[in-house]
Amino acid sequence: MEKNKTLLKICGIRSIEEMDELKGLNIDYVGCIFAKSPRQVNIEIASQIVKIAHKNEKKVVGVFVNAMIRDIVRIVETLKIDVVQLHGNETAEYCEELGKALERIHKNYLNDLKNDVKSIKDKTVIWKSFAVKNKLPNINDYKSFIEYPLFETKGEKAGGNGKTFNWQILKEVSPYSFILAGGISTENVEAAISYRPAVVDVNSKVEIDNRKNKKLVEKIIEIVKS
Numbered sequence: 001m002e003k004n005k006t007l008l009k010i011c012g013i014r015s016i017e018e019m020d021e022l023k024g025l026n027i028d029y030v031g032c033i034f035a036k037s038p039r040q041v042n043i044e045i046a047s048q049i050v051k052i053a054h055k056n057e058k059k060v061v062g063v064f065v066n067a068m069i070r071d072i073v074r075i076v077e078t079l080k081i082d083v084v085q086l087h088g089n090e091t092a093e094y095c096e097e098l099g100k101a102l103e104r105i106h107k108n109y110l111n112d113l114k115n116d117v118k119s120i121k122d123k124t125v126i127w128k129s130f131a132v133k134n135k136l137p138n139i140n141d142y143k144s145f146i147e148y149p150l151f152e153t154k155g156e157k158a159g160g161n162g163k164t165f166n167w168q169i170l171k172e173v174s175p176y177s178f179i180l181a182g183g184i185s186t187e188n189v190e191a192a193i194s195y196r197p198a199v200v201d202v203n204s205k206v207e208i209d210n211r212k213n214k215k216l217v218e219k220i221i222e223i224v225k226s
């Protein structure tokens with residue numbers, strides 16, 4: 001994956017039909033929400049979504065809110081999820097413990113594959129969300145355990161609030177060192193990528209009638225990938 005270009009995540013895929021509709025588009029990551037949400041998916045649906053995504057060279061992000069580490073591990077192992085997005089009050093210690101568990105999964109995977117170097121699967125990484133209002137949080141304690149912090153808007157719900165925060169504060173952050181989420185739409189995605197996030201995370205604003213709208217997603221792609 002390119003490091004100096006913003007990648008695109010479309011989160012909250014809730015059905016096989018939605019994934020099928022989006023599979024040919026230039027999306028880098030798709031998100032499956034395992035936490036309580038209108039977009040929550042069960043293991044059976046998620047497993048089909050992951051298969052279609054991987055076949056179409058897209059990585060899969062599993063979204064969890066204050067879940068038991070053993071439950072995350074079971075899902076990652078069963079479905080072969082590429083990224084775990086933690087969207088609750090998970091501490092740095094929790095991230096460290098989860099990171100060790102993900103490392104063990106990867107080692108077992110490599111042992112099983114010993115002679116087939118080409119098909120080695122990357123280690124599952126952690127993205128930790130931080131709810132932001134007017135000030136960036138201090139994430140120093142988390143840095144060694146996560147791939148990226150995900151800055152999202154503080155809202156009533158754990159996620160998917162559809163609201164933006166004051167993006168001006170991102171000027172202090174190194175380019176491509178964070179993920180930007182919260183209320184990103186066809187209208188503001190150009191402004192969002194001007195802050196050079198590693199990944200721009202789009203969710204509720206590309207939905208019509210409770211499902212992702214292909215035309216809106218295509219518009220987002222046109223802007224992000226131009």
Ligand SMILES: O=C(O)c1ccccc1N[C@@H]1O[C@H](COP(=O)(O)O)[C@@H](O)[C@H]1O
Pocket residue numbers: 011012031033035036037038039063065087152158159160161162163181182183184201202203204205
């Ligand atoms: O979308 C949800 O329902 C959700 C539920 C629980 C945790 C996270 C959730 N979504 C995440 O919220 C952000 C922003 O979404 P939006 O664009 O404001 O709708 C995104 O990272 C989703 O992964």
